[in-house]
Amino acid sequence: MKPFHRLISFEEAKKIIMENTKEIERIEEVDILEAVERVLAIDIHATFNVPGFKRAAMDGYAVKAEDTFNASLTNPKKLKLVGKIFAGEKSDKRIGEGECMQIATGAALPQGSDAVVMVEDTERHGNYIAIHKPVYPGANVSQPDEDIKKGCKILGKGEILNPPKIGVLAALGIRKVKVYEKPKVEIFPTGKEVVELGKRLEEGKIYDINSYTLASLLKKAGSEARINKIVDDDKKDIEEAIEKAKNADYVIFSGGSSVGEKDILADVIEKKGKLLFHGIAVKPGKPTICGVIGNAIVLGMPGYPTSCLTNAYVLLLPSIKKMARLPFEIKRQEVTLAKSIASTIGRYQIYPVKVKEGKAYPAFKESGAITSMSMADGYIEIPANVEFIEEGSKVIVTYF
Amino acid sequence: MKPFHRLISFEEAKKIIMENTKEIERIEEVDILEAVERVLAIDIHATFNVPGFKRAAMDGYAVKAEDTFNASLTNPKKLKLVGKIFAGEKSDKRIGEGECMQIATGAALPQGSDAVVMVEDTERHGNYIAIHKPVYPGANVSQPDEDIKKGCKILGKGEILNPPKIGVLAALGIRKVKVYEKPKVEIFPTGKEVVELGKRLEEGKIYDINSYTLASLLKKAGSEARINKIVDDDKKDIEEAIEKAKNADYVIFSGGSSVGEKDILADVIEKKGKLLFHGIAVKPGKPTICGVIGNAIVLGMPGYPTSCLTNAYVLLLPSIKKMARLPFEIKRQEVTLAKSIASTIGRYQIYPVKVKEGKAYPAFKESGAITSMSMADGYIEIPANVEFIEEGSKVIVTYF
Numbered sequence: 001m002k003p004f005h006r007l008i009s010f011e012e013a014k015k016i017i018m019e020n021t022k023e024i025e026r027i028e029e030v031d032i033l034e035a036v037e038r039v040l041a042i043d044i045h046a047t048f049n050v051p052g053f054k055r056a057a058m059d060g061y062a063v064k065a066e067d068t069f070n071a072s073l074t075n076p077k078k079l080k081l082v083g084k085i086f087a088g089e090k091s092d093k094r095i096g097e098g099e100c101m102q103i104a105t106g107a108a109l110p111q112g113s114d115a116v117v118m119v120e121d122t123e124r125h126g127n128y129i130a131i132h133k134p135v136y137p138g139a140n141v142s143q144p145d146e147d148i149k150k151g152c153k154i155l156g157k158g159e160i161l162n163p164p165k166i167g168v169l170a171a172l173g174i175r176k177v178k179v180y181e182k183p184k185v186e187i188f189p190t191g192k193e194v195v196e197l198g199k200r201l202e203e204g205k206i207y208d209i210n211s212y213t214l215a216s217l218l219k220k221a222g223s224e225a226r227i228n229k230i231v232d233d234d235k236k237d238i239e240e241a242i243e244k245a246k247n248a249d250y251v252i253f254s255g256g257s258s259v260g261e262k263d264i265l266a267d268v269i270e271k272k273g274k275l276l277f278h279g280i281a282v283k284p285g286k287p288t289i290c291g292v293i294g295n296a297i298v299l300g301m302p303g304y305p306t307s308c309l310t311n312a313y314v315l316l317l318p319s320i321k322k323m324a325r326l327p328f329e330i331k332r333q334e335v336t337l338a339k340s341i342a343s344t345i346g347r348y349q350i351y352p353v354k355v356k357e358g359k360a361y362p363a364f365k366e367s368g369a370i371t372s373m374s375m376a377d378g379y380i381e382i383p384a385n386v387e388f389i390e391e392g393s394k395v396i397v398t399y400f
Numbered sequence: 401m402k403p404f405h406r407l408i409s410f411e412e413a414k415k416i417i418m419e420n421t422k423e424i425e426r427i428e429e430v431d432i433l434e435a436v437e438r439v440l441a442i443d444i445h446a447t448f449n450v451p452g453f454k455r456a457a458m459d460g461y462a463v464k465a466e467d468t469f470n471a472s473l474t475n476p477k478k479l480k481l482v483g484k485i486f487a488g489e490k491s492d493k494r495i496g497e498g499e500c501m502q503i504a505t506g507a508a509l510p511q512g513s514d515a516v517v518m519v520e521d522t523e524r525h526g527n528y529i530a531i532h533k534p535v536y537p538g539a540n541v542s543q544p545d546e547d548i549k550k551g552c553k554i555l556g557k558g559e560i561l562n563p564p565k566i567g568v569l570a571a572l573g574i575r576k577v578k579v580y581e582k583p584k585v586e587i588f589p590t591g592k593e594v595v596e597l598g599k600r601l602e603e604g605k606i607y608d609i610n611s612y613t614l615a616s617l618l619k620k621a622g623s624e625a626r627i628n629k630i631v632d633d634d635k636k637d638i639e640e641a642i643e644k645a646k647n648a649d650y651v652i653f654s655g656g657s658s659v660g661e662k663d664i665l666a667d668v669i670e671k672k673g674k675l676l677f678h679g680i681a682v683k684p685g686k687p688t689i690c691g692v693i694g695n696a697i698v699l700g701m702p703g704y705p706t707s708c709l710t711n712a713y714v715l716l717l718p719s720i721k722k723m724a725r726l727p728f729e730i731k732r733q734e735v736t737l738a739k740s741i742a743s744t745i746g747r748y749q750i751y752p753v754k755v756k757e758g759k760a761y762p763a764f765k766e767s768g769a770i771t772s773m774s775m776a777d778g779y780i781e782i783p784a785n786v787e788f789i790e791e792g793s794k795v796i797v798t799y800f
Contacts, residue, residue: 012413015561032597032616033612033615033616033619033627034611035616036617036619036620037620038615044610046589048601050606051606051768051771052601052603052606053604055604055768057766086592086593087591087592087593087703088591088592088593088594088604088605089592089593089604090603090604097434105703106591106606106703106704107593107604108594108603124791135498142477142766142768142769146765146766146768146769147765147766147768147769147771148770148771154774155774161616161618162800163613163614163616163617163620163709163710163712163800164613164770164773164774164800165614165774166612166616167609167610167613167705167770167774168615168771169611169612169772169774170597170607170608170611170612170770171606171607171609171705171770172607173598173601173607174597175597175598184682186772191484191487191488191506192487192488192489193486193487193488193489193507194488195504197432197573197574197776198573198575199577201448201509201573203452203453203490204453204455204488204489204490204507204508205488206450206451206452206506206571206572207570207573208570209567209570209571210567211570212432212433212566212567212569213563213564213566213570214563215516215562216432216435216436216561216567217435217436217563219433219436221543222562225435228640242637259525272443272743289800298591301776303487303505304505304506304508305567305571308569309563309564312563315532325565326511329731331729365546365547366457366458366546366547367544368451368455368506368542368546368608369452369546369547370547370548370564370567370568370571371547371548371554371568373564373567373687374554374564374567374568376564392663395460400562400563400564
């Protein structure tokens with residue numbers, strides 16, 4: 001067993017991972033119903049005007065505006081009702097002087113008319129409509145390009161498709177849209193102590209936790225994660241896993257990066273690509289390996305569930321979001337620390353806390369315990385040069 | 401055409417919808433890999449201890465603690481190395497007095513030993529290990545139930561499954577988990593002016609926007625939305641649609657709730673169930689109908705895209721989240737208004753804004769324009785009794 005040669009700082013580790021993270025360039029076409037929260041890969045230019053025709057912006061009567069000038073409640077103008085138009089219909093009839101046509105919101109304005117009088121400002125007398133208020137030309141009328149103008153760039157490459165933007169695509173009749181692919185992550189659980197879910201648990205063994213916490217986190221973060229069969233901490237098996245994952249954007253070994261004799265991932269990375277670091281001055285999560293092989297970032301995560309998952313939150317998540325071209329948005333809140341926390345000088349600490357009534361309670365059990373995190377609401381980060389945070393201090397909680 | 405009888409206030413409308421929103425009781429079983437962000441429908445009790453055995457919490461040497469008492473750097477205790485144990489292995493050998501065994505983090509502690517000396521506090525000399533520091537019994541050893549204790553409630557009904565909680569399920573070997581079903585929403589686009597995507601757009605018609613904005617929003621909010629074929633604003637067709645959707649939790653008609661002659665949804669609701677309100681003093685979004693038929697809430701949304709979508713954000717979204725048993729979390733930010741906004745007294749206004757460098761710029765075009773929202777980042781809400789917000793005022797933006 002050899003100790004780590006040199007632990008790099010948490011900040012340095014994060015910087016190295018981010019510098020080696022490239023934004024996805026691959027594009028795929030998806031149905032707009034599947035496109036919400038995806039990243040647009042092309043500019044969208046309007047190929048026609050929307051709505052495409054002059055339409056009534058109100059329920060009322062299509063008129064020649066000048067026929068209404070001087071109308072008032074005491075001295076209404078009477079116009080002859082010559083028809084009605086519902087939304088989605090188009091009238092062939094032309095409105096002449098002194099005439100009007102009943103029109104519904106959204107319906108195409110009939111020829112000859114240039115304004116709509118709101119129904120509230122009228123009164124019907126048989127085949128005549130009394131107009132109580134004058135309107136100017138264009139009143140209560142939407143122009144053909146009022147929403148979207150033909151030829152204009154209406155959405156831009158890199159925009160995240162939210163519901164209103166999906167609406168713009170629908171308005172232009174676009175059913176399928178080009179978006180950037182989601183990052184592809186291959187997860188390889190490692191270690192003889194790990195047992196696949198569904199198999200019998202023998203003494204000395206534990207179920208594979210890390211593959212599921214990682215895959216859940218990655219799914220939530222907008223990437224595609226695949227859990228592979230358990231790999232032995234063995235040079236040949238690890239080389240085969242890397243070969244199998246060669247089209248991935250990220251390859252994660254969960255476990256098998258401690259200093260034990262069997263830890264050979266670093267050697268394989270050095271042989272096949274470039275080792276970026278091995279060991280971080282962070283607690284928990286020290287035995288973490290990072291390298292690059294081909295186009296993929298290779299991460300060797302600590303085997304302990306809490307170590308693995310806190311590392312995933314602080315190091316993997318920002319990188320995956322950058323890769324996916326998504327903003328790194330996390331829920332943070334300033335709260336008061338309910339109990340003092342001692343930290344290890346020289347190591348950046350990720351500390352799980354439970355938040356109750358605006359106060360953060362320490363929730364850490366030990367780095368092997370998944371319940372350290374499942375019973376917490378989030379974590380606080382303690383810089384390497386801080387060894388004690390006093391009860392009552394203000395701390396920032398990042399929620400899981 | 402008849403005007404609305406009585407507009408209810410926005411606050412009243414929201415209260416009525418929320419009071420009529422029931423939390424989903426239906427349960428389904430899903431793979432834990434699909435369970436992130438789902439709501440647990442049962443309590444989970446541990447059926448066994450995790451880790452289930454005493455294990456080394458550090459790489460080092462398993463020892464009898466009393467053999468290390470009085471050890472120091474200048475006067476180390478020498479122990480005979482009698483074997484090694486990797487994680488996942490179990491040694492049949494028993495440690496005797498004056499003996500030790502090399503052990504990896506996570507490996508089961510061999511019989512006879514009660515502590516682990518960290519590798520950093522030792523030095524190897526052939527078959528003997530020099531111990532530089534004493535350890536107490538239990539040092540660097542995790543107990544069998546240290547993470548999860550058999551019989552304990554480890555996750556509770558109603559909890560939202562985040563990655564650490566998925567990890568707890570994996571630790572217990574649980575592959576499938578019972579969660580509450582997602583709310584089921586049936587969307588019926590209505591109106592003769594609306595054309596299905598993929599079909600030719602004739603004059604006077606527009607593509608169906610609302611079905612897509614609604615479905616995207618609902619999907620993002622954790623519910624299942626299905627877009628049905630376009631329904632005519634016709635009593636028989638609307639009745640058929642409601643019949644078809646009888647197992648849904650929500651039935652939404654997008655369009656066809658204005659005061660035009662063809663608006664008959666309210667009549668159908670009154671005939672088949674209970675009409676809760678028709679018309680809200682909100683801008684945009686006034687012509688909104690809400691009722692209950694059987695177990696479903698029926699919403700008649702305004703046909704105009706902005707009206708429909710702002711209503712969906714302020715009225716539908718909180719209701720759907722409650723139904724799904726999810727918290728109503730939205731991204732909000734206080735910013736400075738860059739330009740004054742005039743509002744309509746007596747109507748609660750939802751106003752789209754674009755946020756640039758901490759300032760909110762009005763982005764409203766007209767309620768027919770989807771670009772009012774696609775070019776905005778979010779909206780501000782203006783109470784009914786406010787008619788003017790001055791440039792420089794602080795406003796709260798809710799992001800789309």
